[in-house]
Amino acid sequence: MLVLIGLGVLNLYAIGGRSLAAHQLAIAAAGLLALLLVWRLRASVLVYLGWACYGVAVLFLCAVLVIGTEANGAQRWLAVGAFTFQPSELVKLGLLIVLASVVGSSRPAWQRFTFAIVLAVVPIGLTVLEPDLSTATLLVAITVAMLILGRVPARFLVPLFGGAAVVAPLAIGLLRPYQLERLTTFVSANPQNAGPGWAVLQAHIALASGGWLGQLGNPQRQLLAQYLPDRETDLALSSLTEQWGLAAGALAVLAALVLVWRLALAARVPRSRAGGLVAAGFAMLLGVEAVVSLGGNLGLLPVAGVPFPMTSYGGTAVAVHLVALGVVLSVRRDGARRRLWSAPAWRYARPRLARFAALGLTGVLLLFTVYAWNLQEKQGDSLRLAGQVQMTRCLTLPAARGTITDRHGAPLGTGVDADTVLAVPALLRAHSDDVQRVSHLTGVAPDTLRAALDAVPATTLSVPVADVARAVGDQIASVNLPGVLVTPKPTRRYPEGASLAPLLGFAGIATPEDLKRWPGLRADEIVGRSGIEQAYDAVLRGVDGQQCFDVNPAGVPVAQRPARPAIPGANLALSLDLGLQRQLTGALGTALAAEPAGGIGGAVMMDPRTGAVLAMASLPSYDDNLYGPPVDSTALRTAEQLPGRPMLEHATQTAAPPGSTFKLVVASADMAHPVLGPATVVPTGASFTLGGHTFNNWSNLPPQNLVQAIAWSNDVYFYKLANSLGAEALTGTAAQFGVGAPTGIDLPGESGGYLGTPQTVQQVGQTWYAGSTVILGIGQGYLTVTPLQDARWTAAVATGKLVTPQLGLATGTGTYTALPVQAPVPLPFAGALDPVRAGMRAAVTSGTAARLNALPVPVGAKTGTAEDSSSANGGLDDWMTAAAPMTAPSIVATAMVQGPGEGATSAGPVVQQVLAYYFAHERDILATPPIQPGR
The missing domain is CATH 3.40.710.10 (DD-peptidase/beta-lactamase superfamily)
Known part of the structure; x- marks a missing residue:
């Protein structure tokens, strides 16, 4: 459990959430204190603790429906000043203990079954009303697991499961639009769709980008993290793998497996049926959370909003899971102490199928892990490339067109001795001193320059600032200001004018025919359109350069990369005199x-x-x-x-x-x-x-x-x-x-x-x-x-x-x-x-x-x-x-x-x-x- 908490904190730290990491550590510390306290409690006292948790959680769920904090169309949180918590997480602990108490009692089977269903329906219904379908699903999973583990006869379970299968399709009507979109995206198997499909694609990119040891040495690490939605919560495992590598992701899965098996084996130690059911039920809860979360991160299951145990950000969940672990340790300790008057262990009915369920969860998690490794090996290169492409926007730096001369070097077709100064609004606006320098060098008034920068969206890659003489352009380029580019002005000059116009032709924006003739041309490329300019365009045009920028998910430039300079076109000497x-x-x-x-x-x-x-x-x-x-x-x-x-x-x-x-x-x-x-x-x-x-x-x-x-x-x-x-x-x-x-x-x-x-x-x-x-x-x-x-x-x-x-x-x-x-x-x-x-x-x-x-x-x-x-x-x-x-x-x-x-x-x-x-x-x-x- 400590390994999972530590990995979650490392993920928060790596993605720039230091305050979140500190908050998570504080909650975990408090949760560990609660774990130690609960650990020392007698098993008989834990029953009362469970009922208290259940009752308080139900009251809080009712309060959420009235005064809860809303986000993404759901009311799931209660806020007291700066402190917020999610009652549906507390319900997991309460429901787990009370169900263990009821199902593990010596009452007749029909009473155990009926009381368990009634106790489960109340919090599940309140959770659905929030709506928090992911937690409601987990509560249903806990209830089903406890009924099976508690040896409720099949004559009660089969009708229940049959009725659930009939009613399940009706649950689609309860889905919120974003939840329905998640399900549709998963069923269509199209990770390229926007929304959840985009999230799955980002998770795949994150898993492929991490390599074995992660991105800590990569200066783009923080920017890469921004492209992964829910990187603190639902997709924390993908984020952890991206930041710290496949080794960290595998360690998280291994820790979860060890924890599930320790809990499943602990279910055999208590000398009460209720104690064994608490341990086995908690094992199933953690195993299901791990499977659903890992499957969602890999796109093998819908992204259901279920975080990976203890690794995702969330104080309430961490605290509740730690307390639940304390409960299991307590009943395990109580079962380990053999009293003279105690009956032998074989006399107690242990939870049914606990180890078999743990084995099944293990197999699924291992298959998912193999899939993640295969994703890295088979699609890693293409996914990493997709990650780079989506965070990159590039401007073409046009190459200066070559000069046309007569046989002696007399100019016949030349560029003008001028440059165009371009500004990247998002980068230049961030440096007011640079705005002043550009204003001074170009002669554009500072207010006019700021107005031009503010008049365009933040995603705009370039705004023309001024046309300046070549000497001034060289001076501006030598200063190397971030967000300021200097390109040759594309205007072409023909000193002889009409004397040679039909022969030399002219240069202009590429036509559709030009684009067909020269695949790869930009739509705004300047090419030779007739005469010598067209005949020798490949010689005169040169090779354009490129200036690329890192952009955030909103498309706003945040950093300027080293430029690939343009290669000027070659000059052409004609045989003319x-x-x-x-x-x-x-x-x-x-x-x-x-x-x-x-x-x-x-x-x-x-x-x-x-x-x-x-x-x-x-x-x-x-x-x-x-x-x-x-x-x-x-x-x-x-x-x-x-x-x-x-x-x-x-x-x-x-x-x-x-x-x-x-x-x-x-x-x-x-x-x-x-x-x-x-x-x-x-x-x-x-x-x-x-x-x-x-x-x-x-x-x-x-x-x-x-x-x-x-x-x-x-x-x-x-x-x-x-x-x-x-x-x-x-x-x-x-x-x-x-x-x-x-x-x-x-x-x-x-x-x-x-x-x-x-x-x-x-x-x-x-x-x-x-x-x-x-x-x-x-x-x-x-x-x-x-x-x-x-x-x-x-x-x-x-x-x-x-x-x-x-x-x-x-x-x-x-x-x-x-x-x-x-x-x-x-x-x-x-x-x-x-x-x-x-x-x-x-x-x-x-x-x-x-x-x-x-x-x-x-x-x-x-x-x-x-x-x-x-x-x-x-x-x-x-x-x-x-x-x-x-x-x-x-x-x-x-x-x-x-x-x-x-x-x-x-x-x-x-x-x-x-x-x-x-x-x-x-x-x-x-x-x-x-x-x-x-x-």
Whole structure:
């Protein structure tokens, strides 16, 4: 008994209830004095003590119904000043003694049975009225045990038990809502439910968390204890195991077993039937309490409000149990003294089945203990994890997004030099001095700061305090104030604005599509939403950090854990040259300004040897700074409604008929599938008639060979060449140049354009006529391409290899590592392309691209003008594509301008201007800081 009391006191001490522990010790000390006094009493006197206890307890139970203290919907306590006690506990002692006296008497069996039932019904009924069904159940258990132990004949017991079985279901109507919920939770076997189910789950977590030696070395010990409800009373055994380990819990069960067996064996010593029944009855009471309490802690029985004997907090119960033990010691002592005139022990009828009942209780307690050990072994890890999860709330510390630069390090997309200061209200409010310091550092008035902290629930993890300069944020972070966090402000800045907006894209809150594409993203994660920001989001985004807090069961933060710092995103260097980009955008803007409003333009400059994009322009454009975050919704709506689809990247996302620039592909098809031969002179003139349909030339031109036809963009020559090649050879060669398919550039949303074939046209319900092949020869008909695709086939003609365009050059923080580049793919007919290159050169020296002849290097080019029904500017698209120097090409420039002019007069000046700038600054443009080779 002393071991159980000591373990209960240790539990109260460990969970922070020092005053409760002191109170329990005081009550236990008084109870021990009462035990010693009762121990010295003669057995004959104890009968009067029992009747006195019974009578006083019944009077107190009546008083409870009138003036009792109410809690949880029940009146169970009487209060006298600061002292409170529970009369139903006193009734256990009184009923135990009087039942032993009545059942153990020599009266006839029917009288013993009747008197016992009458005596039991009164306190049981009063206890039910409180209601205190758990104690009432124990009183019923005491009564039944005494009737069986007292050898009441079965003819009385069987009808009693049968009637009880019939009436028992009606008792459900007496249950209070919380008691009914306990029963429902147990029957449903769902420990995840709120209320009692949650309590059982917490008990399991406590049992699993204790280990063998408990949590005394764990700084979270007190917080863990808060999550276990009724840790002082009903679930004290789980709390004891959590705080002091499985060893302490097993010791409590062992002590209870020893006590039950000592009492059961003591029942054989007294030389009176009443004395033996007191010992046996008390053994059964303690055993039932232990079984019901341990079963409830394990979730194997409903949580019935029955505490583990002597271990749970409760002064009345401790005192009554100690007095009851004193009574047993007294009758045991009296039985041990053999008087000469006493009859031998075998003459006394000992309690029936006492040892068998003790054996059964032992078996149940041992099975429950094995279950507890198995719970620790099999589910321990998951339960401990659940315990940590429920007491943890975490904030994400967003990683600073990496910077996007050009090939020389000039910033193109950066974060702002500012931080956001966050406060954890529950932690910061607890330190008024820290509130003053935060106010001073951020410039926010103390009253304003306190009002912001008080305006949110205590469970709030963070409240924005202020946006401050990065230097101030670093200063605040260095102070390391509890409850104050500093995170980078998520706003993104693009210094070049509209010049690069369609290419760079923007960053913003993740969309549902983003969440599907990247599982694990937070709903408020800042990700790349378009352009380079989206294509290289995984590189730029970095790895978010985390700041976790310990929270109490109400969800209020009580302590701040060490933070896991964020890992900033890597920087990304693009192959672009900012100076060249500005020149290309400016030249394209000048060309569009000379055309009627509403047109679009796209241009690209690319290294034909590697596919590295040195500049890419798209107009009209928008300012990607409008996307913030936060988004400037009004300005963004205005930008979206402007003509010319400014949100598109026209160099890669707008496909249009390429016009005569496609003649480079048609001429290459003749090299791959010779039908005319480059030296063959073909009569041309002003038109070409096929099947009764006349196809006009742009001018009345003389007979020409391939080189001359390219130079002068002779439509009739290419009508005849396309007709001679046939659709299959022509479209097959075009496909080898990547026509009608995305180039594979590292930008999202690229258009593949369209390259029709007789088969694909038929599939969409249209007809491929002979004239379809003819007009394909001049870049019209079932054909649309992007400026980038045009630049790509120009590069392939100039070098004999098909490259994959790429904007990403290198990535890193401090030290840069080159990004992998796809190797160029040699064209199978590359060795036969010299005549085509000669035609490109002749176009500059003596043909339609003569304006490029003034450049300091030999240039090859092709102009084009295409009819485009989708064009808003006169229905024409003007093209020019060029490669230089033709002896060893290092640059390709392609431009498309919508307008009523011709390629040489609209797109031509764009190409001329940017090539002049490129060759004037070539060394500087191609230079880069040191970059490590990619792995």
